[in-house]
Amino acid sequence: MGTDDMLIDNSRNQEQLDLNYLKLYYGKLFPHADMFKWLAYGHDGKHPGCDQSYVGRREFSFTLDSDIYIRFQSFYSSSDMEKAIKEKCPVKIDIGPVYSVDPAKRLAYGQGGDNAFTPVERELIFDIDISDYDDVRYCCSGADVCSDCWPLMTVAIKVIDFTLRDDFGFDHILWVYSGRRGVHCWVCDGKARRLNNEQRSAISDYIRVYKGSENSQKKVSLVGQALHPFLSRSYTEVLRSFFEDKLLCTQNLFLNEERYEKILEMIPDECFNIVAVTSELRGKWMDNKRSKDDINTTRWGHLKHSLQSSKQKAQGLRRCVEEIVFAFTYPRLDMEVSKHMNHLLKAPFCIHPKTGRVCVPIDPNRCEEFDPAAVPTLSQLLGELNAAGLTTEGEDEFDRTSLGEAIRYFRSSFLFPLLKSCKEEIEAAYNTEIQQSKNSMSW
Amino acid sequence: MEIVRSEKKSTSSNEVNADLVTALPLYRAAPELEVRLEDFELYAIDRLQVLRGISDGLSRGRKPEEMEKLVKKLWKAHMRHAHAPEALNKDIISHFVLRLVYCRTEDLRRWFLSMETTLFRYRFRVETDDVQRELMTEFNLPYKSLSNAEYQTLKDKLSQVARSTGQSLPTADSIFFKVPFEEVPELVATRRVYIHKGNAYVAMSQVVSLIVTHFRSYLSKALVLTNRKWTSTIREQEKDRLTPIIEALSTSYLGPDYSQPSDTTEISLKDIDQLAKTSFPLCMRHLFEKLREDHHLRHGGRMQLGLFLKGVGLNLDDALAFWKAEFTRKVGAERFDREYAYAIRHNYGKEGKRTDYTPYSCQKIISSTPGVGDHHGCPYRHFSEENLRAALGRLGINNRALEEVMVKVQNRHYQLACTLTFEAVHGTSCDAGINHPNQYFSDSKKTMDSKKTMESKVKVTNLCFMGTHEFHTLQGHLNTHFTLVVSKSYFFAECFLTVLIELRRPAKRFC
Numbered sequence: 025m026g027t028d029d030m031l032i033d034n035s036r037n038q039e040q041l042d043l044n045y046l047k048l049y050y051g052k053l054f055p056h057a058d059m060f061k062w063l064a065y066g067h068d069g070k071h072p073g074c075d076q077s078y079v080g081r082r083e084f085s086f087t088l089d090s091d092i093y094i095r096f097q098s099f100y101s102s103s104d105m106e107k108a109i110k111e112k113c114p115v116k117i118d119i120g121p122v123y124s125v126d127p128a129k130r131l132a133y134g135q136g137g138d139n140a141f142t143p144v145e146r147e148l149i150f151d152i153d154i155s156d157y158d159d160v161r162y163c164c165s166g167a168d169v170c171s172d173c174w175p176l177m178t179v180a181i182k183v184i185d186f187t188l189r190d191d192f193g194f195d196h197i198l199w200v201y202s203g204r205r206g207v208h209c210w211v212c213d214g215k216a217r218r219l220n221n222e223q224r225s226a227i228s229d230y231i232r233v234y235k236g237s238e239n240s241q242k243k244v245s246l247v248g249q250a251l252h253p254f255l256s257r258s259y260t261e262v263l264r265s266f267f268e269d270k271l272l273c274t275q276n277l278f279l280n281e282e283r284y285e286k287i288l289e290m291i292p293d294e295c296f297n298i299v300a301v302t303s304e305l306r307g308k309w310m311d312n313k314r315s316k317d318d319i320n321t322t323r324w325g326h327l328k329h330s331l332q333s334s335k336q337k338a339q340g341l342r343r344c345v346e347e348i349v350f351a352f353t354y355p356r357l358d359m360e361v362s363k364h365m366n367h368l369l370k371a372p373f374c375i376h377p378k379t380g381r382v383c384v385p386i387d388p389n390r391c392e393e394f395d396p397a398a399v400p401t402l403s404q405l406l407g408e409l410n411a412a413g414l415t416t417e418g419e420d421e422f423d424r425t426s427l428g429e430a431i432r433y434f435r436s437s438f439l440f441p442l443l444k445s446c447k448e449e450i451e452a453a454y455n456t457e458i459q460q461s462k463n464s465m466s467w
Numbered sequence: 468m469e470i471v472r473s474e475k476k477s478t479s480s481n482e483v484n485a486d487l488v489t490a491l492p493l494y495r496a497a498p499e500l501e502v503r504l505e506d507f508e509l510y511a512i513d514r515l516q517v518l519r520g521i522s523d524g525l526s527r528g529r530k531p532e533e534m535e536k537l538v539k540k541l542w543k544a545h546m547r548h549a550h551a552p553e554a555l556n557k558d559i560i561s562h563f564v565l566r567l568v569y570c571r572t573e574d575l576r577r578w579f580l581s582m583e584t585t586l587f588r589y590r591f592r593v594e595t596d597d598v599q600r601e602l603m604t605e606f607n608l609p610y611k612s613l614s615n616a617e618y619q620t621l622k623d624k625l626s627q628v629a630r631s632t633g634q635s636l637p638t639a640d641s642i643f644f645k646v647p648f649e650e651v652p653e654l655v656a657t658r659r660v661y662i663h664k665g666n667a668y669v670a671m672s673q674v675v676s677l678i679v680t681h682f683r684s685y686l687s688k689a690l691v692l693t694n695r696k697w698t699s700t701i702r703e704q705e706k707d708r709l710t711p712i713i714e715a716l717s718t719s720y721l722g723p724d725y726s727q728p729s730d731t732t733e734i735s736l737k738d739i740d741q742l743a744k745t746s747f748p749l750c751m752r753h754l755f756e757k758l759r760e761d762h763h764l765r766h767g768g769r770m771q772l773g774l775f776l777k778g779v780g781l782n783l784d785d786a787l788a789f790w791k792a793e794f795t796r797k798v799g800a801e802r803f804d805r806e807y808a809y810a811i812r813h814n815y816g817k818e819g820k821r822t823d824y825t826p827y828s829c830q831k832i833i834s835s836t837p838g839v840g841d842h843h844g845c846p847y848r849h850f851s852e853e854n855l856r857a858a859l860g861r862l863g864i865n866n867r868a869l870e871e872v873m874v875k876v877q878n879r880h881y882q883l884a885c886t887l888t889f890e891a892v893h894g895t896s897c898d899a900g901i902n903h904p905n906q907y908f909s910d911s912k913k914t915m916d917s918k919k920t921m922e923s924k925v926k927v928t929n930l931c932f933m934g935t936h937e938f939h940t941l942q943g944h945l946n947t948h949f950t951l952v953v954s955k956s957y958f959f960a961e962c963f964l965t966v967l968i969e970l971r972r973p974a975k976r977f978c
């Protein structure tokens with residue numbers, strides 16, 4: 025017992041994943057049945073409209089502790105899946121697309137050459153990673169994340185969740201903490217799952233504002249007499265206040281010359297007489313006289329005033345102030361993940377092998393409250409399980425741990441409404457088909 | 468469609484529906500016409516000239532207005548016919564012939580689909596509103612225009628979108644269609660429409676995007692069906708008549724196939740650093756250097772460089788060794804084997820669907836969208852001016868050439884910029900222009916090793932397009948080593964000679 029306690033205390037030092045712990049987790053806590061229910065999308069039901077082959081055509085892939093990576097696994101029942109997971113004890117489970125045929129039998133079909141084995145459905149997914157924000161955060165870099173930079177993820181969730189629901193009309197959206205440095209988003213509506221690659225690209229491009237690679241400076245370019253309604257809504261409802269009330273000060277964006285020069289460089293020179301404006305600002309900021317106001321807020325005030333003063337505004341159509349705010353706060357997507365149907369994405373409720381934290385769902389309506397440091401770790405959960413003693417009849421093990429809240433949220437806010445609409449969709453499709461076959465007979 | 472050999476004057480105008488409102492057909496069904504075998508082929512070649520010109524325009528990053536002009540010009544030059552009904556026949560016949568030609572592989576289908584769709588788009592754009600609505604009806608599109616009441620509630624948002632994209636402001640008379648956003652992906656991608664609860668509000672001036680989506684999806688399905696017919700019956704039935712023509716037609720315009728490295732050009736690991744310096748185009752050289760520097764590349768970069776290397780002849784074992792040597796230093800050997808090796812084998816068709824992946828063309832690279840941390844893409848398109856100048860400087864090209872390259876870049880002629888770079892680096896001219904990184908590489912190697920030039924040029928049995936003068940020069944060279952059989956030739960107005968040449972090596976070399 026003594027050594028175990030030690031390990032639990034060391035959890036913040038990125039413990040190596042203990043396989044015995046992981047076995048216990050898969051045995052007692054991992055919500056196998058809920059996951060399977062989700063991915064069956066109602067086709068595991070009794071209705072004659074159900075496609076019994078559906079869930080068995082879904083690809084799962086396991087990363088084993090021995091560094092073996094097994095792709096193209098498929099399961100026909102919840103107990104099949106549970107058995108395989110418990111047996112193989114994967115350190116990571118990835119979920120791929122639903123294929124035209126059972127991926128485990130793909131080779132039998134692959135020879136035909138007529139694209140018999142091809143992805144046919146896949147959730148629309150997004151992957152946002154804090155390490156893509158390294159040029160706009162001064163607190164951490166790479167995989168590290170703290171309470172000063174995590175809010176960038178919160179902003180990403182708000183902006184993207186809003187557009188997915190309001191613009192694109194999706195309802196069944198699951199946000200998940202990636203376990204370390206970012207968030208994943210699964211859009212599970214039927215019409216999202218059936219999008220083709222071109223439509224996926226279109227959505228990603230619609231959302232994307234941040235352009236440019238390592239080799240170009242132009243990052244955000246906003247032109248035109250107005251912003252698109254989606255961008256102006258994101259700006260006025262989320263980005264502006266986040267930038268001015270939070271990020272400006274927490275990241276000390278104007279703290280010293282190096283930092284404010286970086287911002288001055290973002291002002292496009294076609295905009296107006298950039299030399300006059302920037303030299304005036306530099307002059308103001310050189311004498312670092314003490315003031316009771318926050319230096320960042322003051323300097324941002326100066327900059328905004330210069331850029332928005334009437335004689336400058338008349339020229340050019342570039343929206344310089346918005347560009348700076350967008351550059352610092354707007355979500356940065358890993359486009360490749362969202363554009364193609366065949367990308368794999370880590371399953372919710374996996375344990376991140378480096379941090380030991382569970383990939384728990386995040387409620388987009390309460391995403392400000394989400395604290396990655398408070399996410400339960402594997403060892404913490406098992407500690408709680410030990411402390412709670414034996415379960416009574418009809419009680420789930422996870423209910424006695426801090427995973428309970430996450431699973432209850434998953435069910436009530438995501439899974440149950442999703443299954444309800446899947447059932448309706450299956451019934452409606454079935455009725456239409458019946459109707460059509462009747463019609464064709466009467467002709 | 469009947470194909471006949473007879474010399475009789477084929478289609479007469481009364482066989483075509485003379486009431487047709489528009490000269491823009493939707494190609495819903497093959498025409499009930501008799502086509503002379505000569506027309507079958509010549510019409511197809513004329514249409515190919517148009518599609519080829521479109522492909523060229525796209526790869527040069529032409530703006531929509533420029534494309535519109537280009538398509539008009541190409542159409543006039545190649546598809547015109549003295550009699551209007553005959554011109555319409557030619558349009559329909561050539562389309563259906565090329566469907567047959569380009570239905571046979573995924574790559575051919577993709578190319579044809581993209582070019583025909585572009586052609587359709589620019590022909591549709593110039594039609595009047597009335598004709599456009601007529602065509603929408605013909606497509607059975609179920610969309611109704613917004614009622615005035617609906618328009619009033621959305622007016623502000625619709626104007627906002629118009630102002631954000633510089634379109635003219637809508638008025639009460641403007642026509643808008645409410646369509647599922649899935650049907651107008653290009654308008655969604657560029658935020659040129661207002662979207663609410665899954666519906667996009669498409670202005671009459673944007674209807675082309677909507678109809679193009681339908682045209683493409685219809686043609687895409689049709690091509691798959693044609694392919695089935697081709698493999699199941701036509702190929703065999705027509706093996707003495709149409710099949711040879713069809714097979715020759717498709718290879719003529721797609722350029723060489725870079726997906727299979729030719730055995731003569733296999734490269735080995737030890738030469739790769741040297742070759743990267745002398746013969747890689749800038750995009751690949753940049754990726755190569757970044758990989759050596761960071762011991763890592765993100766997905767887009769791995770695909771772009773990996774397939775290129777496959778194309779230049781790096782075999783699978785060497786490719787695995789090459790990537791592993793670098794990635795191991797960053798992520799460790801185990802993680803490499805687990806996460807990256809699969810994809811490399813996949814590129815070589817050893818995993819997954821086992822289809823060979825083709826190296827990216829310039830067009831594909833230019834239209835990619837590198838994000839943060841990415842190094843792939845086309846440097847001429849995606850680098851900042853400063854970074855591009857520095858990169859070109861490192862290639863050692865002189866100032867004058869550098870400025871010429873930058874002018875091309877400013878005019879968004881990225882492939883021409885690359886061509887000029889090639890010329891500056893190699894000190895030779897490159898008249899054909901650069902269309903593919905692997906072509907850059909092979910042209911560079913050819914220049915470096917001029918002795919091998921002839922040999923690699925004549926490897927193919929193919930339809931080639933070249934100037935008369937060039938042809939005679941080539942013929943002179945070839946006759947010393949090869950037997951040249953000219954089986955067919957066409958002359959075009961522009962003095963271009965097209966020959967189907969079959970090059971036979973002297974038999975003794977093989978026996």
Ligand SMILES: [Zn+2]
Binds near residue numbers: 161163173
């Ligand atoms: Zn931080």
